[in-house]
Amino acid sequence: MEPSTQKFHSLDLLPRGCRALLVAIEPVREFGLQDAQVGLRLKELGFVPGVELEVIGHGFFGADPIAVKIGDTKFALRRPEAQKLLVKPL
Amino acid sequence: MSALDASLKLALIGNPNCGKTALFNLLTGSRQKVANYAGVTVERREGALRLEDGRTYSLLDLPGTYSLRITSADEKVARDAILGLLPGEVPPDLLIAVLDATNLRLGLRLVLELRALGRPLLVALNQSDQAKRRGIEIDLVALSRELAAPVIETVAVRRGGADALKQALAQWQGEDRAGALGNTGGSEVDRDAEAIHQRVERILKAAVPKPMPLPIWQDRVDAWVMHPVLGLLTLFLFLFLMFQSVYAWAEPFMNGIEAGVHLLGSAIAWLLPAGVLRSLLIEGVLAGVGSVVVFLPQILLLFLWILALEDSGYLPRAAFLLDRVMRKAGLSGRAFIPLLSSFACAIPGIMATRTIADPRERLLTIMVAPLMTCSARLPVYALVIAAFVPKQTVWGFANLQGLTLFVLYLAGVLSSVLVAVLSKKLGRRQHVYPLLMELPSYRLPSARQLLFGLWERTRIFLHRVGTIILALMILLWLLASFPGAPEGAVQPPIYYSFAGMLGRTLEPLFAPIGFNWQMCIALVPGMAAREVAVGALGTVYALSGSGDEVAQALIPVLSAQWSMATGLAFLAWFVYAPQCLSTLAVAKRETNSWRYPLIMAAYLFALAYLAAWLTFRIATALST
Numbered sequence: 077m078e079p080s081t082q083k084f085h086s087l088d089l090l091p092r093g094c095r096a097l098l099v100a101i102e103p104v105r106e107f108g109l110q111d112a113q114v115g116l117r118l119k120e121l122g123f124v125p126g127v128e129l130e131v132i133g134h135g136f137f138g139a140d141p142i143a144v145k146i147g148d149t150k151f152a153l154r155r156p157e158a159q160k161l162l163v164k165p166l
Numbered sequence: 167m168s169a170l171d172a173s174l175k176l177a178l179i180g181n182p183n184c185g186k187t188a189l190f191n192l193l194t195g196s197r198q199k200v201a202n203y204a205g206v207t208v209e210r211r212e213g214a215l216r217l218e219d220g221r222t223y224s225l226l227d228l229p230g231t232y233s234l235r236i237t238s239a240d241e242k243v244a245r246d247a248i249l250g251l252l253p254g255e256v257p258p259d260l261l262i263a264v265l266d267a268t269n270l271r272l273g274l275r276l277v278l279e280l281r282a283l284g285r286p287l288l289v290a291l292n293q294s295d296q297a298k299r300r301g302i303e304i305d306l307v308a309l310s311r312e313l314a315a316p317v318i319e320t321v322a323v324r325r326g327g328a329d330a331l332k333q334a335l336a337q338w339q340g341e342d343r344a345g346a347l348g349n350t351g352g353s354e355v356d357r358d359a360e361a362i363h364q365r366v367e368r369i370l371k372a373a374v375p376k377p378m379p380l381p382i383w384q385d386r387v388d389a390w391v392m393h394p395v396l397g398l399l400t401l402f403l404f405l406f407l408m409f410q411s412v413y414a415w416a417e418p419f420m421n422g423i424e425a426g427v428h429l430l431g432s433a434i435a436w437l438l439p440a441g442v443l444r445s446l447l448i449e450g451v452l453a454g455v456g457s458v459v460v461f462l463p464q465i466l467l468l469f470l471w472i473l474a475l476e477d478s479g480y481l482p483r484a485a486f487l488l489d490r491v492m493r494k495a496g497l498s499g500r501a502f503i504p505l506l507s508s509f510a511c512a513i514p515g516i517m518a519t520r521t522i523a524d525p526r527e528r529l530l531t532i533m534v535a536p537l538m539t540c541s542a543r544l545p546v547y548a549l550v551i552a553a554f555v556p557k558q559t560v561w562g563f564a565n566l567q568g569l570t571l572f573v574l575y576l577a578g579v580l581s582s583v584l585v586a587v588l589s590k591k592l593g594r595r596q597h598v599y600p601l602l603m604e605l606p607s608y609r610l611p612s613a614r615q616l617l618f619g620l621w622e623r624t625r626i627f628l629h630r631v632g633t634i635i636l637a638l639m640i641l642l643w644l645l646a647s648f649p650g651a652p653e654g655a656v657q658p659p660i661y662y663s664f665a666g667m668l669g670r671t672l673e674p675l676f677a678p679i680g681f682n683w684q685m686c687i688a689l690v691p692g693m694a695a696r697e698v699a700v701g702a703l704g705t706v707y708a709l710s711g712s713g714d715e716v717a718q719a720l721i722p723v724l725s726a727q728w729s730m731a732t733g734l735a736f737l738a739w740f741v742y743a744p745q746c747l748s749t750l751a752v753a754k755r756e757t758n759s760w761r762y763p764l765i766m767a768a769y770l771f772a773l774a775y776l777a778a779w780l781t782f783r784i785a786t787a788l789s790t
Contacts, residue, residue, distance in 0.1 A: 080391060086286065086508055087413070098541075106597070106598040107597060107599075107600070108598075109597075110597065110598040110599075113237070114600050115604075116235065116601070117232075117233070117235075117237060117600070117602060118600075119204070119238055119359035119360060120232050120233045120275065121232060121272065121602065121604075122271055122363070123270060124359070124360050124363040125360070131344045132385065132388055132389070132392070133388060133389070133392035133393070133486070133625055134394060135394060135486065135487060135489060135490045136394040136395070136398060136490065136491075137490045137491070139394075140489075140490055140517055141486060141489050141499065142606060143388070143392055143486060143489065145380075145385075147271055148268070148269055148271070148379070148380045149269055149271065149272060149604065150388070150604070150605035150606075150607075151603065151604055151605060152482070152485075152489065152499065152601055152602075152603040152604075152605060153600070153601060153602060153603040154489070154600065155496065156598055156600070157600045157601065157602060
């Protein structure tokens with residue numbers, strides 16, 4: 077996990093207050109067969125490549141879940157969902 | 167009232183929390199529950215929309231959904247109703263897509279999906295007052311042109327806020343159904359999420375030329391209440407104040423009601439000669455019903471807090487904070503709101519689990535919902551606390567009675583965690599489900615909605631008092647008064663009555679946990695409605711007294727008749743209170759089998775007995 081060597085990383089690695097551009101939705105193992113469904117639901121909620129996101133908060137234990145602001149809407153995501161979101165910090 | 171076979175069927179559809187139910191209430195005069203979070207409505211509801219010219223349409227209120235591609239049981243209800251897939255139902259003649267004017271993006275993409283269905287469509291731009299206050303200017307003409315459907319502004323939380331919509335609907339029937347309204351062609355049907363997103367962005371550009379960001383104070387509040395440490399502290403402070411206020415503020419009102427009941431009893435005693443009728447009215451009705459009604463102020467105070475929190479948009483933040491903890495128990499933040507509704511009553515709580523996508527988590531939430539202290543248990547707690555917990559201040563600021571109440575609520579919550587953790591060990595985990603929970607923007611709770619909600623609670627409570635509770639009290643009075651005492655009786659007549667026999671039959675079972683036969687009598691009608699246990703104690707002790715005196719307040723009677731250990735054991739029993747038949751019935755309906763309600767009844771009974779036994783033994787040991 078060395079963000080400096082990578083241009084993009086997943087949303088769960090961003091600190092609070094960080095803004096980022098969503099680059100892609102990647103598959104993760106956690107959701108098993110439902111992975112594509114989760115990806116689609118994320119897109120339906122506005123997590124579409126090209127949008128700007130902002131991490132606005134973290135839960136108490138293990139910085140999970142993660143609160144994200146996208147446009148005027150705020151969502152709570154868990155780590156696996158956040159891991160699907162490949163972003164480029166701004 | 168004109169029949170509901172109304173010629174035409176209309177359906178309200180939109181994102182969660184965009185105000186469909188508030189609009190439904192305004193259009194039909196119904197009083198369905200609304201709040202500021204996703205998933206308040208989980209079933210399809212039908213109401214009559216009467217227009218000024220006397221025509222009646224049938225209006226459907228549906229659970230909110232982000233998409234017609236469903237992920238949970240409540241979204242399925244919405245989709246199936248729109249597509250006419252529910253058994254014996256035709257698709258609605260007109261879809262009224264409700265948009266939240268302050269959060270257009272998500273709403274518009276659903277509208278585009280609806281348009282692709284090729285059905286008559288009308289768009290209600292709700293919360294338009296909020297949008298204007300924030301300085302968001304929406305070009306209705308452009309929006310209507312882009313969506314190829316009429317767009318009408320509404321303010322669902324204000325009287326008259328849907329008049330324009332009513333007028334539009336009144337004009338509708340005269341016209342060719344498909345022509346005047348947005349009847350959508352298939353040419354631009356595009357199910358691809360990214361393409362829909364692009365289209366939404368284009369529409370937004372045309373209709374909202376100057377987008378306004380969310381007010382900065384909203385982000386500041388979030389930075390505070392969602393802070394991992396400050397946020398949790400704030401949550402606990404809220405809950406603490408809530409239970410303190412139930413004791414600190416309700417007392418004058420309760421004294422007033424008590425005095426009223428006493429006055430009524432004196433009046434009856436003065437008017438009627440001693441006899442059966444006087445006993446029925448004083449010992450049966452007044453002692454029973456009166457001892458329940460006294461707790462209305464406390465119930466309303468608790469609801470004032472809950473309603474204000476619900477309306478503000480704070481609750482999903484609390485769910486966010488607790489998600490990780492709940493996950494340890496196999497639940498998630500999504501289960502938080504159904505469980506919180508269970509503090510009012512487990513029945514709507516169990517229904518609200520439909521918003522939980524994971525079937526295992528949903529089942530688990532249903533199973534632990536009865537452990538949340540429902541408002542029907544509040545009178546029992548309040549009565550016993552008043553009788554046994556001294557009115558004193560601890561740590562210089564906290565009211566001990568309020569603190570005890572807080573602890574009892576906490577005991578229910580902790581027990582649910584324990585039950586969830588244990589049952590997690592039994593079942594295997596399948597796969598992970600996403601949380602994906604929207605955090606709505608804050609708003610000031612509206613006084614109108616709060617009063618409306620409190621009045622609704624009062625109505626429900628008084629209705630219960632006037633029907634089921636009154637009927638049970640009269641029945642109990644009959645069973646507790648006949649047959650009378652035999653010759654040379656040493657005990658009061660109730661001891662020899664049918665109810666007394668029942669109580670004495672049950673007594674050996676409950677003696678190990680410190681319950682006497684009077685308490686055993688009270689447990690039986692408590693199965694139909696928990697607060698009846700309080701009323702039943704009122705009647706039982708009124709009849710156990712010397713007979714002629716005016717029904718006196720139950721609290722001093724209990725503190726004189728029960729030991730401290732018995733009182734505490736009774737409280738512990740009611741934390742689990744396994745005796746609510748309606749909860750078992752709704753659990754049967756939502757799980758489609760008798761298996762789970764039976765398990766529920768069995769485990770609650772076992773826990774209640776165990777907790778009461780432990781409490782009784784420990785308290786007895788400590789007091790000797």
